[in-house]
Amino acid sequence: MSAILGHRRTKTVSVTSGKGGVGKTTIVSNLAFALARQGKRVLILDGDLGMANVDIMFGVKAEANIHQVIKGEVEIAQAITPLGTNIDLIAGGSGIVELNRLNSFERRAMMESLQSMDGLYDYMLIDTAPGISDNVLYLNSAAQETAIVINPDPASLTDSYALIKVLNQEYKESHFSIICNQVRDETDGMALYHRFNEVVSRFLFVGLDYWGPLTQDPLFRKSAQNQRLILKHEPTSESSRQLLNISMKLERSLVRKNEKSGLQFFWDQVVGVA
Template structure:
């Protein structure tokens, strides 16, 4: 029986304690602009964490334009749309991806998924608690932009990784997302990852531009330079084959960078959780 099937078949009581005594790190991977490689970052980071021996649940939170399954060449029978219709539970739709990561797939082309209702958020909050203590990391791959779903999932996470590319429009849109979360929702801490950079020098230049704007208009903000993923011709080759670059070309520059990023997260000592429960993160949203 594979790991996904193990989770599906495990009783609720056992799910709470079977694997790890501590709750997972909940990390949102987000961006202001589409096309910056955010989903590639999410899936390759999940792969890297699995290679480090961590149990990972990857949530496709681009609810009406999902593409994690397409990127990985997977064909899930059910997805989050079936959950919100009340037809399936999260455990029913759980699938296994590369290296044994667990994936909660979303739907594509279904407009009603573009803006979750409060009751749907509450239902999801209750469902996701089933996986508490059954994983080390919950990675949330959001949609692009600043719509309600993107804001919701950013607020649900303890940590946020904002993915930028060196393009000026990417920087502008990332700042817009950060500004909305900071001014309207009092989010003060963001980690910045520059994707498709020609080198560390260019990545640092992009980060400094963002920091200068943030320091001027959002002085109480904390921006942490997480690093960069280099431009790598192997990555689009892997995408065309519907495989992870980290899996297909493990010695590629991008693959090595994803693994170093995973190692950095593993070596960090995360801040203690407020109540040791994923539900804490979701419940806080309903006070807005």
């Protein structure tokens, strides 16, 4: 079933974190590029509705954003910013603080607009804000797959634990994927995953997959400063290899999923919890 639906429907993945600044936007932008390069059509939703910056990663300026769609000022099709071959963006709208506190009517408007895009893309990747605000929770609960970015900072672990706990207890989410960023090496990444997994599974009944490490690499800061994606401009680097590995894990995990399918699901789910 999933193969047939998967053909027509948009698979939704949120990339999120308990703590800010752990690499979500960097990872989403590079994963989108990896998928698009294979011919997949990718839509990025900048779900960090208050502090959007995916467009900056691609060196593009978004003319319209989801805020205007929610207000009914523009149609969703007009709020799409092309970022490159096979990659489009729905920008979040920088600095619009109230967007991080949408009411249920506004959420509904946003989700209805997104649902109308179902099937136009193979993937929708959602770059969320950090933390456990309502918007973050419902975007994560609505996505088919939620990848949580952690790093060795203890605050990242405790905040991610809190995020998983609330998604599990309030939204019945029981499966997450973990990306260990800014680790020393692959061994360190695996150790961090095991440590986190051990604590989480001691207290919560959830499953955590490991999508892999991303080592601490000065190329990331350089590439952000120059608005050049690492995967595009440093394709032979260790970090690019690790990013491709993560994108393969993402594809594989969605092939396995058929119970939550497409933006229609995304929409139904959100109406259910709004």
